Each structure stands twice: as C-alpha cells, then as structure tokens.
Amino acid sequence: MITVLLVDDQPLIRLGFRMVLGSASDLELVGEAENGAVAVRLVRELDPDVVLMDIRMPVMDGIEATREITASAPRSKVLILTTFDLDEYAFAALNAGASGLLLKDADPTELINAVRTISRGDAVIAPRMTRRLLDTFADRMPTPARRVPVPDNLTRLTPREREVLIEVAAGLSNSEIAERLTVAETTVKTHLGRILSKLGLRDRVQVVVFAYQNGMIEGT
Incomplete structure (x- = not known):
C-alpha cells in the first residue's frame, strides 16, 4: 500500500x-x-x-x-x-x-x-512542462554577473553524466536523451541515478533546478 x-x-x-x-x-x-x-x-x-x-x-x-x-x-x-x-x-x-x-x-x-x-x-x-515552468521564472535565476561558483560535487560527474544532466535540464525525456546520445535508455537511467546520488538531489525536477541555478544551460 x-x-x-x-x-x-x-x-x-x-x-x-x-x-x-x-x-x-x-x-x-x-x-x-x-x-x-x-x-x-x-x-x-x-x-x-x-x-x-x-x-x-x-x-x-x-x-x-x-x-x-x-x-x-x-x-x-x-x-x-x-x-x-x-x-x-x-x-x-x-x-x-x-x-x-x-x-x-x-x-x-x-x-x-x-x-x-x-x-x-x-x-x-513532464520534462517539457518542467522546461516551460523554469523558462517562466528565468528572471529569478542567477545571471552571469551574480552567479555563484559551481558546487564542488559537480566535479565528481563524468563527462557523460554532465551531458545527461544538461539534456535533462533542456527538457528531454530519457528516451529522447538515449536517441540523441546513441545509448540505451537503461544507460540513461543509470547515469541519471548516479547524477542524483553524486549531487545529493531527489529527482529529475531538482536536476533541472540545479542546472539552471548554476548556469549550465545556454541562455540562462
């Protein structure tokens, strides 16, 4: 239950x-x-x-x-x-x-x-709804002039994990990320699980928030 x-x-x-x-x-x-x-x-x-x-x-x-x-x-x-x-x-x-x-x-x-x-x-x-939500509140996100330093735990991510993080933040689903990176969807899920663990985040929603707050998305 x-x-x-x-x-x-x-x-x-x-x-x-x-x-x-x-x-x-x-x-x-x-x-x-x-x-x-x-x-x-x-x-x-x-x-x-x-x-x-x-x-x-x-x-x-x-x-x-x-x-x-x-x-x-x-x-x-x-x-x-x-x-x-x-x-x-x-x-x-x-x-x-x-x-x-x-x-x-x-x-x-x-x-x-x-x-x-x-x-x-x-x-x-839904991933695209998350992107639309965060775009609406973009003016509340840190600008380059006042952005805080990237947390140390971000350096623990592998290059591939960073790629997955950015794709999640861009609003792509696991299947879309798998197609773009030419990997299996289960591989994307594995990378996402490691990202959550290394950054101390709860779910993909917080992954998106993290990426936007730390200026990892182009245009933020």
Whole structure:
C-alpha cells in the first residue's frame, strides 16, 4: 500500500481528493491536515509515502511545510497541488524540495498515477512542462554577473553524466536523451541515478533546478 497524507485548508477540496484516493486499491489515506504546520507534525507521526500539498494555507504555507518535510523526513515525497499551471509560487515549491506539481483539476486517473509515480521516487512533471515552468521564472535565476561558483560535487560527474544532466535540464525525456546520445535508455537511467546520488538531489525536477541555478544551460 502507498500511504498518503492530504494537506489543504478547504474541507470540500479534501473531500474530493479523499474520494479519488479511496477509489484506488493500492492507495491508503492515512491523514489530513488543514495547514502546513499540522502537516509537518503528521508527517513525523505517520511517515507517509506521499504528501499531497496545497500551496496557499494559513499558519504555514505549503512551501515552508515542504521545505521542513523534505529536510526532516526525506522518505516522504511531496506532490504540490496548484490551481494554476504556472502558479507564481511553483518554482519556490520545487526549490523547497517538492518532487512535482499537479493541477487541482487533474482527472482522477492522473492524480492516482501521479501518487504512484511520486512514491517510486520519480517526478510527475513532464520534462517539457518542467522546461516551460523554469523558462517562466528565468528572471529569478542567477545571471552571469551574480552567479555563484559551481558546487564542488559537480566535479565528481563524468563527462557523460554532465551531458545527461544538461539534456535533462533542456527538457528531454530519457528516451529522447538515449536517441540523441546513441545509448540505451537503461544507460540513461543509470547515469541519471548516479547524477542524483553524486549531487545529493531527489529527482529529475531538482536536476533541472540545479542546472539552471548554476548556469549550465545556454541562455540562462
């Protein structure tokens, strides 16, 4: 069973998601929270696999709650639920450690599949959607004049791993990267796993954020 914690300040929205989650035999809703502070406490108590997190809430918003959860309970993956495709807080949520974004009006099947994907440690944002999101927030990224030095752990990557990192950040899927680099898709997955381990990142979403913040993408 995949255990889920639902976080939203609106009871009717929680009711709707509760019904959707209840329709999947492999998902178990173990708790609900009306704000981020309660969510942080319940994550410590319940140790859920996935946290469905709203952004705008009283007491503590979803961004701060995500930051605390990913720092103190990294096993619990956070899936941000947002009203708008490119919500102004979306990038901040990803930067805080969320593993993906999902619109609140997603169909039930999409929500269920997203929870399953997040529980496996993958991201639920399509690569091209990730690129579009980051392009929208490009003005918040470091410019060449104020860019911080590249972290030392980046030097641990092999030339091929750097190539894969850049392709991921450019919005390509694993199969597209495999075709471009003329390697097997399983090889790309292996390289991506090593990149995550060496850079201390959670998933491909954070790989993209890392690459943009460190000026590894042309034009950033």
